[in-house]
Amino acid sequence: MRFINTTTFKFHELSDSDVRNLKNGYSILSHRWTWGSGEITYNDVLAMDTKVEAKGGFPKLAGACAVAKTLGYGLIWDDTCCINKTDSVELGEAINSMYRWYAESDVCIAFLEDVVSLELIENSEWFSRGWTLQELIAPKRVRFYDSNWEFLGDKASLADVLTRKTGIPADVLRNEKPPQACSVAQRMSWAAMRTTGRLEDRAYSLMGLFDINMPMIYGEREQAFGRLQQQIIAKSTDESIFAWDLDLLESGTREIRHLHTGMLASSPACFARCGDLVSLGSSRGFHINQFGLNIALPSTQISPPLGIYRSTLKVGKASATGKQFALFLLQFGESRYARVCSGQGESSVLTDIVPQDLIQFSIPAPISTEPLRIFPGLWLRQFSYNPKVCYSAILERDGTWQVDRMKLPGGEDRTVGIIQLVRHSVGPFWIKLGFGPSSQPMCCVVVPLSKQGNHAISDYMRTQATDLQRTPPGSVARKHHIIFDSDWTEPGGKAxxxxxxxSYESKTAAGSLDGGGFDFTYKAPNSEVSVSARLVPNMDWTSEGREIWAIDIVCDNSSLSPDHDNCWFC
Structure with a gap:
């Protein structure tokens, strides 16, 4: 191990056994690289002349040596100059050993160059850098100094302040609890808001925290964090590594509204909300092979037409005793699954209901980056009335997805389908579903009006419904039938x-062009209907990508009931 002599500023190299036998141990410096080319390098220390002493980073090295010498240490380690970074083998060995070097130091001197008083310590960018996380956690003693090398306090005395700033539990900072006792997800959360100069270092700076060794491959970019997670999986049974949030994926990875993912996160930022996640015991076992992650999880199928499962992990929240973390998995082949959001847009839930069925899942490990092609379609997720009973079976007559979904060829805008409700006092009550010119979901509720006993419009609607039933599905005549007319998609158009x-009342609602759905309620005499549309992930991996909208329809009056024989879909 190569050190700087705190008196001579010259290198002093020791074997591992010599380091262990040092009477007073060694000191180690933690800082931010603020001087760029002005930082003191390995070759600068070899030269050590007036030109080197004139560099912007030299006062930092000199100050650190002076503090270390005052504390009684003849040797200090500094990452800017104690590693020959032109030697890739030495650099790789140093990065893999760095956490241990900090852990075995007698004291870590943390220089906060942008802090002038204790009151401003939380504003330091030192807390936002990736590498300084291990430099805070690994050493038993960390002493903080401001820009003038005035002592601010140590890790133990400032534990409460540091916990508030970093999210790291105070008992970890006080050395009362080893960081390894915290769940994988919780440790990842400590790095969620930190950045590094090179993308790969987001992963490399965390290796020591998870006791991982792996080769450095600068240029692999996001794949480095994927490799780190695979290495953790290879030696851990903690399922919290899968408990990250889909909606925290970086915008450059995928649009969340078109999201399918594997089980590995793209960056530590995905774990930002995992600070209080705890492991509830060892997993039944999981591993990654060439086909992806294989894991057995207690699961319940929550959307039979689409094959979505809610699967619980052996993970909970410290603030929610008795509840377990559950994620959503979509089946897209005989034994293949992907992680998705639920129909409500949730990427995970906390539940106290543990499914009894243990299902073996095979899930892609990395995040899918292939964009989806848009193919508009609707999924009637809930169709209920008073009493609240789900009647989605109306769309499952032959058990195929072609019937389960109301869909249009891409690019068309018109009515996709109509649900007819029976109102005993007036007559048929129609809910038209479809898409507007920009493929935004639309809904129109059509209610006939009775004027002085004149039921002409109700009779007309019944006649048209009967005529439609005689028209073959998929035919040109059905697509252009008056019931399916889409003039209502135009501003001011008629239903x-x-x-x-x-002779009728109607109300139309449309989703936004940026992918937002809609919620609306139609109140008519003696009846009320609520309809909502929510975008759900692409649900069919066996064919072209599709954009699927989940539709919920709730009728809140007992005078309404669904007419099971009169639902038409184009």
Whole structure:
């Protein structure tokens, strides 16, 4: 191990056994690289002349040596100059050993160059850098100094302040609890808001915290964090490594509204909300092979038409005793699954219901980066009325997804389908579903009006419904039938062409062009209908990518009931 002599500023190299036999141990410096080319390098120490002493980073090295010497240490280690970074083998060995070097130091001197008083310590960028995380956690003693080398306090005395700033538990900072006793997800959360100069260092700077050794491959970019997670999986049974949040994926990875993922996160930022996650015991076992992650999880199928499972991990929250973390998995082949959001847009839930069925999943490990092609479609997720009973079976008559979904060829805008409800006092009550010119989801509720006993419009709607039933599905005649007319997708358009506008009421709602859905409630005499649309992930990996919208319809009056024989889909 190569040190700087705190008196001569010259290198002093020791074997591992010599380091262990040092009477007073050694000191180690933690700082931010603020001087760029002005930092003191390995070759600068070899030269050590007036030109080197004139560099911007020299006062930092001199100050650190002076403090270390005052504390009684003849040797100090500094990452800017004690590693020959032109030697890739030495650099790789140093990065793999660095956590141990900090852990075995007698004292770590943390220089906060941008701090002038204790009150401002939390504002230091030292707390936002990736490498300084291990430099805070690994050493038993960390002493903080401001820009003038005035002592601010040590890790133990400032534990409460540091916990508030970093999220690291105070008992870890006080050396009362080893960091390895915290869950994988919790340790990842400590790095969530930190940055590094090179993308790969987000992973490399965490190796020591997880007791991982792996080769440095600068240029692999995001793959470095994937390799780190695979190495953790190879030696850990902690399922919290899968408990990251989908909606925290970086925007450059995928649009969250078109999201499918594997089980590995793209960066530590995905674990930002995992600070209080705890492991609830060892996993039944999981491993990664060439096909992806293989893991057995207690699961419940929550959306039979689409094959979505809610699967619980042996993970909980310290603040929610008795509840377990559950994620959502979509089946897209005979034995293949992917992680998705639920129909409500949740990427995970806390539940006290543990499924009894243990299912073996094979899930892609990395995040999928292939963009999806848009193919508009609707999924009737819930169809209920008073009493609240789900009638989604209306769309499952032959058990195929072609019937389960109401869909259009890409690029078309018109009515996709109509649900007819029976109102005993007035007559049919229609809910038209479809897409507007920009593929945004649309809904129109059409209610016939009865005027002085004149039920002409109700009779008209019944006649048209009967006529539609005689029209073969998929035919041109059905697509252009008046019921499926899409003039209602235009501003000011009519819900029903050829029908006097004063003979019915209607209300139309549309989603936004940026992917937002809609929620609306239609109140008519003696009845109320609520309809909502939510974008769910692409649900069919066996064919072209599709954009699927989950539709919920709730009728809150007992005078309404679904007409099971009169639901039409184009």
């Amino acid at each position: 029903m062409l050829g029908v006097p506008p004063d």
